[in-house]
Each structure stands twice: as structure tokens, then as C-alpha cells.
Amino acid sequence: MNRHLNLQTLFNPKGIAVIGASTHPGKFGFVALHNILSAGFKGNVYATNPKTPVILGIQTLDSVESIPEDSIDVAMICLGPQQAIAVLPELADKGVKAGFVVSGGFREVGSEGMELEKELIDTANAHGICIAGPNGQGFVSTPSKLCSQIVSPYPPKGKISIASQSGNILSTMLNLSRARNIGIARAISIGNQAQISVADYIRYFGEDSETEVVVAYVEGLPNGRDFFDSLSEISVDKPVIIVRGGTTSDGAKAASSHTGSMASDQKIFDTAVQQAGAILATDPNEAFEYAAAFATKPLPRGRKVIVVTTAGGWGVLTADAISQSNLNLMELPQDLEEQINEYLPPRWSKGNPVDLAGGETRDTIPTLIPLILAHPAVDSMIFMGLGVQGNVARSYLESPVATAETQRMANFHNAQEQRYAEAIVRASTDLRKPIFVSTELGIADQNNRGPKTLKDLGEACFDSPLSAVKALEAMTNFSVRENMG
Amino acid sequence: MNRHLNLQTLFNPKGIAVIGASTHPGKFGFVALHNILSAGFKGNVYATNPKTPVILGIQTLDSVESIPEDSIDVAMICLGPQQAIAVLPELADKGVKAGFVVSGGFREVGSEGMELEKELIDTANAHGICIAGPNGQGFVSTPSKLCSQIVSPYPPKGKISIASQSGNILSTMLNLSRARNIGIARAISIGNQAQISVADYIRYFGEDSETEVVVAYVEGLPNGRDFFDSLSEISVDKPVIIVRGGTTSDGAKAASSHTGSMASDQKIFDTAVQQAGAILATDPNEAFEYAAAFATKPLPRGRKVIVVTTAGGWGVLTADAISQSNLNLMELPQDLEEQINEYLPPRWSKGNPVDLAGGETRDTIPTLIPLILAHPAVDSMIFMGLGVQGNVARSYLESPVATAETQRMANFHNAQEQRYAEAIVRASTDLRKPIFVSTELGIADQNNRGPKTLKDLGEACFDSPLSAVKALEAMTNFSVRENMG
Structure with a gap:
């Protein structure tokens, strides 16, 4: 048996049958069928039940034998141990190459179950069927729109x-x-x-x-x-x-x-x-x-991180976390410092972390992010500040003392959040360097336009400087090791 | 100056004035006034601006002098450094005991700012005013419905x-x-x-x-x-x-x-x-x-933790985390094991973690939680399983193949989630022992009825076994140390 080919079939079946479908919405044999139908699997779907009821709009079949020829290659087996073993030869006859056995009652219950498990696998091997499980809760394969996970x-x-x-x-x-x-x-x-x-x-x-x-x-x-x-x-x-x-x-x-x-x-x-x-x-x-x-995110090419933040405290915690990792809080290059000077008032940090210290105007963040990331010495960026304006927008939009002015300002803040998020994704994509955004607002206010735009664009967002640094370190370790190979 | 009395005034003022209120919704002097009005502060609110515009429905005053006598005791000072110093004597004349200075431009900008900061504090001390900041973003005091935080x-x-x-x-x-x-x-x-x-x-x-x-x-x-x-x-x-x-x-x-x-x-x-x-x-x-x-949560009286879970993997990770803490994954007492046996089929773990292994019926969880927590050997509990039924409910409620049966089941699951959450809070309150619930659904699905009920009841819920164990360890260390004192 070629396990690879069989697993390829398991995750990409032409058809699937739920063996032991149930009419009770609390049973595995119901939930498996429900989830397969609900996720919109495009192949053939059959379900067996000796009493042949209609379940979820599907007319069940009384046995495996009744399943049409060449219609399925995968089975979701929701039967007790003995029945699961007994059904394998019939499934093989129908062309099944892979099955998932949901039921428990095997090795995990002791020596009797161990015997049953050996029999299950011997039978499966004899019939060229790849068996996932037993005593598992199913599987998912989004390219096939398939979900049998309970x-x-x-x-x-x-x-x-x-x-x-x-x-x-x-x-x-x-x-x-x-x-x-x-x-x-x-x-x-x-x-x-x-x-x-x-x-x-x-x-x-x-x-x-x-x-x-x-x-x-x-x-x-x-x-x-x-x-x-x-x-x-x-x-x-x-x-x-x-x-x-x-x-x-x-x-x-x-x-x-x-x-x-x-x-x-x-x-x-x-x-x-x-x-x-x-x-x-x-x-x-x-x-x-x-x-x-x-x-x-694209892989960083080296360990040199630049931190950009609109506020001091976050930069401090991020610098601490980088110090305790094997990332490198790089020195801010002189030419980059001079470039940043053109966009910020003198009070910005003039070092790494680049602390904008509230000195930003309308276009500062969308301008500075690609400018800084593009510097050849920079391998990756951590950005903190997304969501702050969205927070103010919410406070204005929910305010009992709202005016036309606060409404206008809230709309402006929200539009800015969206611009920032889009600028972050664009810079990262264009320059092929990762930008890690850290903000608790990704979880704390799931409607905040900044992190929400990132999410809608399918981009990861991190809840704290510490989690951003840890994930960036994992990626950098993987990438740098790879380059050495 | 009695700092304690002045801080008591700062957080519980009879009246507050925003000194340097602004008409621009992006400026501190606007946002501070907005937030004070928006949070519903019940005392007197005044705002000064030399041009005396109406801001957020408030007619501003041209100077501190125009503020009515005996109407305020706290000031939110949104002025530049020199002006902030200059206004202090006038504020003292009005009965102000505490002020918050938002503006920067003091010590953080170097020696000139250091001089200004010294002058600010000398002036404040001379007039018996307690000064929070400078260069801070405000404060919140919910008992007074007060929010000046920017x-x-x-x-x-x-x-x-x-x-x-x-x-x-x-x-x-x-x-x-x-x-x-x-x-x-x-x-x-x-x-x-x-x-x-x-x-x-x-x-x-x-x-x-x-x-x-x-x-x-x-x-x-x-x-x-x-x-x-x-x-x-x-x-x-x-x-x-x-x-x-x-x-x-x-x-x-x-x-x-x-x-x-x-x-x-x-x-x-x-x-x-x-x-x-x-x-x-x-x-x-x-x-x-x-x-x-x-x-x-009530403080645990000792280090003995019992873990209750509806699924194996979570119990394993929690046991690992407890092993690496200074908590004690207690032996399951014999009498408690016998009591639990009455409610569960034989496959449950018969140890700590108490893994229900899917053996629960309608009333198992609301029955077992207080029963286990009440055992005199148990100091605290970690529970994992809240939200699982709510997850199924969501999958049924959002399903494109929904039926009357799935709708009925979804309602049952949601009602159960609410029962579980209420049983957890009740048991913990009645028995004065903490129960830590861990589920990623607290953040991952904020509408899931289980964690949402906890949240609506004002109870903390933890995102992972690791974070639950760490918080329980912090509480236990504090409590046990206290008992030794």
C-alpha cells in the first residue's frame, strides 16, 4: 500500500460515505454527515443506516453494498469496533482507498481493544485501505470543501x-x-x-x-x-x-x-x-x-529588526523582548535617521525603536513604513500603533455628546486605520520582508478598523510585543538556518 | 500638603475644569473635555478658552478667574509648560487641590525642561496643589464616572x-x-x-x-x-x-x-x-x-489543584503546566473517586485530571463541579470544556443544511452552556474556592454562550491552560504567603 497515495485520496476524495449515519443530532454519525454537507463538499456523498431514514435531506442506503459503483473512494466509519472491522472488505470492493475510524473501544481501553485494533489494521492492510484513527474525531480538507471533523x-x-x-x-x-x-x-x-x-x-x-x-x-x-x-x-x-x-x-x-x-x-x-x-x-x-x-509573511533574510512605534512604552517592552531573543535590535543607520528626520519633528527617538512620539501627520505612517523597511540593512519590522486612532473613532462614534465634528473626526480616524493596514501589507509584499503588527485591539475590539483590515486581508496580527517577538524569532531562526544549509 | 487627601480629591472631585480646552477634535484640550462629558461625570464641569467658544455644548470661560467660586477642586491642565506654571496660583485661589498636567516639554526634553519642571512643582507645592504628570495622558475614576484619559x-x-x-x-x-x-x-x-x-x-x-x-x-x-x-x-x-x-x-x-x-x-x-x-x-x-x-475569584487556601476536563489533550497540557509551577496536581481522593463513579461511565480517567471522556449526560457537569470543589482536600479547580457545545450550536445555527432537529439541538446546547457557566460561578461563590475556566473561545468566538455568560457575569476566563495555571499560581502564592504571615 502506498500511504502517500492513500492519504492523497483521503484529503481529496471523489466521493465519501458516512458508514453508520445516525438520525440523532448528538451522535457522531449525524454530526459527521452534517459537517460534510454543511461545508459544501462537491463530490459524491452517501450515508448508510440499516433503517434507511432520510437524514439532513439525504436518503440513506441500507448497506455499503447499495452504494453505487465507482462513486466513492473514502469512508467515514462511525461504527463500533467489530462492525468497523467487518465493513472493510465491502468498502474495498466499492473502491475505497482510505477510511477514517471515529469509534473508540480499541487500544485505549486495554488488551481486548488492542486485539481489535490489530485485527482492524490487518484487515485494512489486506484490502489496501489506509486507516486514519481509530478513536479520532475526523478531518478537514479545505481544497475539497470537506469537513468530517466532529x-x-x-x-x-x-x-x-x-x-x-x-x-x-x-x-x-x-x-x-x-x-x-x-x-x-x-x-x-x-x-x-x-x-x-x-x-x-x-x-x-x-x-x-x-x-x-x-x-x-x-x-x-x-x-x-x-x-x-x-x-x-x-x-x-x-x-x-x-x-x-x-x-x-x-x-x-x-x-x-x-x-x-x-x-x-x-x-x-x-x-x-x-x-x-x-x-x-x-x-x-x-x-x-x-x-x-x-x-x-515573507521570511526575514537575517536577524536585524527595526521597531516602529507611535508610543514609548510599547517600544520599551519590545526592545526588552528582542534583547532576550536571538534577534538583533539593529543600530539605526545614519542615512535612515537622516531620511526619517525629514518627516518628523525633532522630538522623535532618533534610534531604534523608532518612536514617532506623536509627531506624525496625516501621511507619516504610510510614508515611513515602506521607507524604513526598504533600507538594505533592515531584515524585518515590528510595528505598534495600529488601532489607536480606531479606538478614538469608537469613543467618538459611541459618545453621548457626539457632534458633527466628532463624527467627521471618527470617519477620518477610521479611514487612516485602513490606510495604515493597507500600507503595511503593501510594503511587506512589495519588499518581501515581514512586518509584525502588535496590538491587543486585534482581540479586544474586533471591529477596530486597523486590525480588522489586516484580518480581512488575511494577515496575522499579534496581541502583544512578546508574542510578536517570539513569532518573528521562530521565523528568523528557520530562515537563517535555511540560508546556512 | 497631604498627598493622600489630594489624591483622594483627584480621583473623587466635586468639580473639574479643563484648562486650555480646544475646538479641534484632534487636540488634547478637546479630547479631555469630550471624555469627561462622555463618561457622564456627575460633578461640575468647566472649560477655559480665551476665545470663549461653545465646545461640545459647553460654553467655555475666558479664564480661570471666571470659574464660579467653590465649584471645582481638580484641574485638567492642557497648556504649554510656562502657561501651566502660570495658572497654578489662580487655580489655588479657586480651591483646586489637585491637577493633572498633560503637556510635555518638561524633564523629558532635557535641561531646560528640567528647570521648568522644578518651577512647576515648586509653584504647586507653594499653593498646596498636588500635581499628576506632567507629560501624562490623564486618568480614570469609575466611582466618579470620570475619564480624562486621552x-x-x-x-x-x-x-x-x-x-x-x-x-x-x-x-x-x-x-x-x-x-x-x-x-x-x-x-x-x-x-x-x-x-x-x-x-x-x-x-x-x-x-x-x-x-x-x-x-x-x-x-x-x-x-x-x-x-x-x-x-x-x-x-x-x-x-x-x-x-x-x-x-x-x-x-x-x-x-x-x-x-x-x-x-x-x-x-x-x-x-x-x-x-x-x-x-x-x-x-x-x-x-x-x-x-x-x-x-x-476567591483566594485559594492552598496549593492543591484539581483539573476537570471534557477532553484528554487539554488535561495533558494542564497537568504539564501545573508540574512546572509550584502548584500541586493533587492525588484524587478515594472517596471523591467513588462519588464521581456514580455519575460517569467506567471510561473516565479515575485520576486527576478528571477527564470526563465524553461520558457526561445532561446534568453531569453542573452536578460534578460543586461536588468536586466541595471536597475538603481541594483548594482550587481548573475547568476545560466550556464552549464546546456552543461551538456545535453555532455550526448548526449557521448551517446551510439546517433542519428543525439541528435547531432544537443548537438551542439545547446553548442552554447547556449557560447552565455550565452559571453553575461554575455559583459553586465558586458558595464554596469560596476559585474555578479557572480555560477556553480559546473566550476570544475566538465572543458570542459563544458559555464564555459569554461568564463574561456577562463579570468572571475572568482564560485563553489557554498555560495562562490559567499562571494566574492561579500567582493567586496561590499570594494567598499561601499571606496565611503564613
Whole structure:
């Protein structure tokens, strides 16, 4: 069996059948069918149920045998363990190359389940079927408009692909994807990894033309060597971001890990991930921030960062965070300082951070951002100040003492926010250097025109100077290492 | 001059005058007046402008002299340095006890400004006026419905008070306050601290009956000894949370610090803060999370934490984070395990984390939360699972293939979310033990009924297991230390 080809089929099926569809809107066999129909999958969709009810407008079939010939190549199997095993030969007869087994009751319940899991995989192998799961919550493939993931929201289409050993942690990242408008290509809850391991998914994502960034959440590692090998292979071309659960003895106990993981192996794991060229993240939120940066921004060519801010305090905190990273808060070049002098009154900081100190006029920010970023010594920029005028606009628009003047000023501020955001995206795209915007308003006021424009343009925005610096450091480490290779 | 009495006046004035009100909606003298009127301050409001225009419906006065006798005790001074000094004697004649000087052009611009600053303070002292700033962005006092802060949104009323050496970092925290619905009592941009230092504000907040939690952002410390003394004095009764900018040499340079701070003094600073019994936060976002926890939750009596989750992965990450803190992921007591057995099918984790493993029925969560929290061995709880059903509800409500059944299910899920959130708040209040809810949906879907109900009830909610554990650790350290005293 060619696992790559089968995974290609799983994520890009011509047709999918929900085996064991349910009439109850709280059951997996209902939710899977609902999510497939709801996301608008364009291929054939069938559902089996022995009582042949109509579910969600679909007339179910009484058995796999009733599915039309050559209509499906993937099955979403929502049956108990024995039934899931029994149905595989019939599915193979129908041309199914890949199946996702949702049901639990396998290895995770002990020795009896272990037997069943072995039988499941032996049967699948004998019939050339690739099995995702069992005991997983489904998968997403936006290029196919396909969503069988049970706990997910369906995310926007994008370049990030995720393999997660926890369905709910996958759901966490899909929630963030939707909230941030940073899209997903493929996402899968990998379950027990009985046949297809996290390493297989990482390799598939590595070769998948729809994927530019790979994220994996792992707990136990049945084959650590193969996992680290997959990281080394794929990290040459694409960033691979790893979050691990169960790194402490309490965590490992919680994961019911059977791999003998101990608290003391955390450092070994971390070192091995980094030696393989992959990127470690502390938790799913941080992993998503890193992925969002890689998915939306050009790679920096070096470590020299310039910080531009409309206010002192943010610049101070950013300078502190850069000092504690392996980024370089570059000296402000003399020629650049002279150029900036032309646009600002004398009180600006005349150093890096470039603190505009409230000296900006209508065009200062859209003018200075590309001017500074274009300087050949500058590798990347962190910008803080987006959203401030939008905040004033809101205070005027919501004010009980509003006047025509405040209305006019609010409109002006909002238009400025949009100009700033557009200027940031344009400068970054034209000059192929990343600009990291940090503002708490991206979450604190999702209607603020500045961060909202960034979001509408599909650009990542960071909640704090610290998170911006960490994501920029991850990208720079990946890029600079790559250049050395 | 009794600084405490004067600060009491500043934050609770009978009347306030904006000195140097402007007709231009982009100028400080306009925005300050706008924000005072907009927030609904109930005392007297006057504004001076030599041309006596009508601004925002207020007829301005041509001078301070024209302000009615006994009508004001606080002034918001939006004038240049010389004018600000010149107006102080007239303000004193009108009974002004405290003023906020917005204008820059003092110490921060060099030796000439330093002279002006000295003259400002000598004049203020001679006339018994307490001066906040100069070079600050205003202040907020929700008990008085007062907002003169230039860059702020006006926050909801609450128990947190903030002194910040950066107006924009104050604004960051006010934005978070509004987004999270965790309220503020007093907030001030302390500017150059020419007369009133951060230590004075901390002491005032310490004695202020409206304040339960104190937050300070500091860069330079003109009098470090007095600062640490103020922390020691106030931390006995109230949590004091400190964020410092300029802890590295790059950051200190960015802060234009004249205090001789060096990168190497970060550890000394951190140790001194902790020895004083105060709490360190990495950045304003983390500081606000800590403050939100203290402001809304009862103090834990000890370090024993129980984790309750509807899904494995989150429990694993939380156990890892607890292992790396000085909290204690307690052994699940035998009697509690037996009690839980009565409500869950055999597959639940039978340990801590209590992983319900999808075994819950309609009443499991509202029943188990108070039952587990009530156990005498349990000091605090972290709960993960709020929002999951709300997520399904959204997917049904937004679905293009919705049916009466999915609509019914969505309504059920939403009602359940509300029940869970209400049960969490009730259990925590009744049993006087904190419950920390972690879900990314608090930010990722602000309409999700679970986290939204918490927010509407004024309860803090955390975005990740890591942030929940850190905030709980901060509270536990404060509480346990207190018990030892």
C-alpha cells in the first residue's frame, strides 16, 4: 500500500460515505454527515443506516453494498469496533482507498481493544485501505470543501496543515483559524495512530502542494526515530511546528502514555526537535501564532529588526523582548535617521525603536513604513500603533455628546486605520520582508478598523510585543538556518 | 500638603475644569473635555478658552478667574509648560487641590525642561496643589464616572486600579478591561512623576476602599527604595502586580532611562519585587490576566489543584503546566473517586485530571463541579470544556443544511452552556474556592454562550491552560504567603 497515495485520496476524495449515519443530532454519525454537507463538499456523498431514514435531506442506503459503483473512494466509519472491522472488505470492493475510524473501544481501553485494533489494521492492510484513527474525531480538507471533523468549526481555506493527537486541541486551532482569518489546508485528529502515524501525516503535508506550514500536536510517540526523521526531511523545505503534551510525569500520566515518557525526557525531546530543524511551541495558541506568521509573511533574510512605534512604552517592552531573543535590535543607520528626520519633528527617538512620539501627520505612517523597511540593512519590522486612532473613532462614534465634528473626526480616524493596514501589507509584499503588527485591539475590539483590515486581508496580527517577538524569532531562526544549509 | 487627601480629591472631585480646552477634535484640550462629558461625570464641569467658544455644548470661560467660586477642586491642565506654571496660583485661589498636567516639554526634553519642571512643582507645592504628570495622558475614576484619559476607552466599573508610566500601556489594559468585562476603579498615566511618584499612587490605591487589586507599569524608578517600601506596605492586604519595562540595556535605552538601569539589574529588581510580596508579570496582557483573576475569584487556601476536563489533550497540557509551577496536581481522593463513579461511565480517567471522556449526560457537569470543589482536600479547580457545545450550536445555527432537529439541538446546547457557566460561578461563590475556566473561545468566538455568560457575569476566563495555571499560581502564592504571615 502506498500511504502517500492513500492519504492523497483521503484529503481529496471523489466521493465519501458516512458508514453508520445516525438520525440523532448528538451522535457522531449525524454530526459527521452534517459537517460534510454543511461545508459544501462537491463530490459524491452517501450515508448508510440499516433503517434507511432520510437524514439532513439525504436518503440513506441500507448497506455499503447499495452504494453505487465507482462513486466513492473514502469512508467515514462511525461504527463500533467489530462492525468497523467487518465493513472493510465491502468498502474495498466499492473502491475505497482510505477510511477514517471515529469509534473508540480499541487500544485505549486495554488488551481486548488492542486485539481489535490489530485485527482492524490487518484487515485494512489486506484490502489496501489506509486507516486514519481509530478513536479520532475526523478531518478537514479545505481544497475539497470537506469537513468530517466532529468538534470543529469549518475553517477558512489556507496554507496551514495540522495533525493532532487530540481532537479538541485540533478544534482549538480551528477556532483560532476562524477567529483570526488565517486559513487551513488539511487538519486531522490522528487518534490512536494504529496504522498511519503522525510522521506519515507530516511527510504527506511536506509533499502536499496545498500546504506551506505544518503543525503537529503529539503525546505518545510509538516510533520516535521515524517521527524525528520525518521532521528532518520536511523541515528542509517547510516549517514544521511541534507542540507536545505529556512532557512532565503528571502530563504523561494524564496522557496515559505507554511510551515510558518521563519528566526528564522533555529536554531530550526539545533538543531532538530543534536538531531536526523543526520549531517548538509551548501550547496550541502559540503554535497557531507561529503558523499564522509563516503562512502570511515573507521570511526575514537575517536577524536585524527595526521597531516602529507611535508610543514609548510599547517600544520599551519590545526592545526588552528582542534583547532576550536571538534577534538583533539593529543600530539605526545614519542615512535612515537622516531620511526619517525629514518627516518628523525633532522630538522623535532618533534610534531604534523608532518612536514617532506623536509627531506624525496625516501621511507619516504610510510614508515611513515602506521607507524604513526598504533600507538594505533592515531584515524585518515590528510595528505598534495600529488601532489607536480606531479606538478614538469608537469613543467618538459611541459618545453621548457626539457632534458633527466628532463624527467627521471618527470617519477620518477610521479611514487612516485602513490606510495604515493597507500600507503595511503593501510594503511587506512589495519588499518581501515581514512586518509584525502588535496590538491587543486585534482581540479586544474586533471591529477596530486597523486590525480588522489586516484580518480581512488575511494577515496575522499579534496581541502583544512578546508574542510578536517570539513569532518573528521562530521565523528568523528557520530562515537563517535555511540560508546556512 | 497631604498627598493622600489630594489624591483622594483627584480621583473623587466635586468639580473639574479643563484648562486650555480646544475646538479641534484632534487636540488634547478637546479630547479631555469630550471624555469627561462622555463618561457622564456627575460633578461640575468647566472649560477655559480665551476665545470663549461653545465646545461640545459647553460654553467655555475666558479664564480661570471666571470659574464660579467653590465649584471645582481638580484641574485638567492642557497648556504649554510656562502657561501651566502660570495658572497654578489662580487655580489655588479657586480651591483646586489637585491637577493633572498633560503637556510635555518638561524633564523629558532635557535641561531646560528640567528647570521648568522644578518651577512647576515648586509653584504647586507653594499653593498646596498636588500635581499628576506632567507629560501624562490623564486618568480614570469609575466611582466618579470620570475619564480624562486621552487614549483610553472608558472601562467598566470594577476593583482594579492601575498606575502606568506609559499612557499607551494604560490604554492597553483599559482595552482588555472593556473586552473582558473586568472592571477598573482608578487608572492613571503617571507621566514624569515630578511630584507624585508611582509609590504614592500604590499607597493611595492600598488605602482606597474602591480598590482591591493594584497594577503598576514602571520604567525608570527615581526612588527605588520608596517604591519597594510601598510594595511591602500594600502587599500585606492587597495584591500588587508589577510590570517593568526597560529591564534590558536595549529596553533601558529605549526608555531613555536616567536611572542607570542596566540589563544586569533585572534579577535584582525581580527579587526585590517578590521579596516585597508583590507579583511580577511579563507584560501588560499577563498583568491584566492576573489582576482579572484576583478581582473576580476567591483566594485559594492552598496549593492543591484539581483539573476537570471534557477532553484528554487539554488535561495533558494542564497537568504539564501545573508540574512546572509550584502548584500541586493533587492525588484524587478515594472517596471523591467513588462519588464521581456514580455519575460517569467506567471510561473516565479515575485520576486527576478528571477527564470526563465524553461520558457526561445532561446534568453531569453542573452536578460534578460543586461536588468536586466541595471536597475538603481541594483548594482550587481548573475547568476545560466550556464552549464546546456552543461551538456545535453555532455550526448548526449557521448551517446551510439546517433542519428543525439541528435547531432544537443548537438551542439545547446553548442552554447547556449557560447552565455550565452559571453553575461554575455559583459553586465558586458558595464554596469560596476559585474555578479557572480555560477556553480559546473566550476570544475566538465572543458570542459563544458559555464564555459569554461568564463574561456577562463579570468572571475572568482564560485563553489557554498555560495562562490559567499562571494566574492561579500567582493567586496561590499570594494567598499561601499571606496565611503564613
